[in-house]
Amino acid sequence: MVDSLSASKQDYLETILNFSQETGEARSVDIARTLEVSRASVNKSLGGLREAGLVEHEHYGNIRLTEEGLRMARAVRARHNALKLFLTEILGVDPETAEQDACKMEHAISRTTAQKLEEYLSSLKPNKKR
The missing domain is CATH 1.10.60 (Diphtheria Toxin Repressor; domain 2)
Structure with missing residues (x-):
């Protein structure tokens, strides 16, 4: 449920969705620039989103929303x-x-x-x- 996520995590999901649809890929460097945070902050937040089953992300790889992550981002x-x-x-x-x-x-x-x-x-x- 979206309401159970922090505003920050909601922003990450929405940003990943936007990049995925605009450019076909979401990268941590682009997310950091858009949200005006460090790449270390992005990596930490992605870890939490991955643990929650909302994103798939290999180290230094593209970031993809899971079905549940996509539903929440939408x-x-x-x-x-x-x-x-x-x-x-x-x-x-x-x-x-x-x-x-x-x-x-x-x-x-x-x-x-x-x-x-x-x-x-x-x-x-x-x-x-x-």
């Missing part, structure tokens, strides 16, 4: 995207501020609140013609 991203959409489209927050705020807020809301937010945003979309 859940974090969904929260992030819903919050950013709400902030920009409903509240009129500028995109840069909304991005920063969504990154902070995604870790603080419950699964129930995230689901309600996604339902609300979905209800605002125009019905698609079938």
Whole structure:
């Protein structure tokens, strides 16, 4: 369950997912640069994620999400995207501020609140013609 992970570990999963989809691989050097942490911090966190069964990582190799890690990373991203959409489209927050705020807020809301937010945003979309 995503709520059981620290905000830091959630950020790692989301960052690994982003790199995997953008470039086809996630490397510790890229994660360190993105999260503005040392490579030693990345390696320590990856060890914890590996022990939790969320990533596969050989020393100096690419980092891959396990099925459970992928599920959790997608859940974090969904929260992030819903919050950013709400902030920009409903509240009129500028995109840069909304991005920063969504990154902070995604870790603080419950699964129930995230689901309600996604339902609300979905209800605002125009019905698609079938």
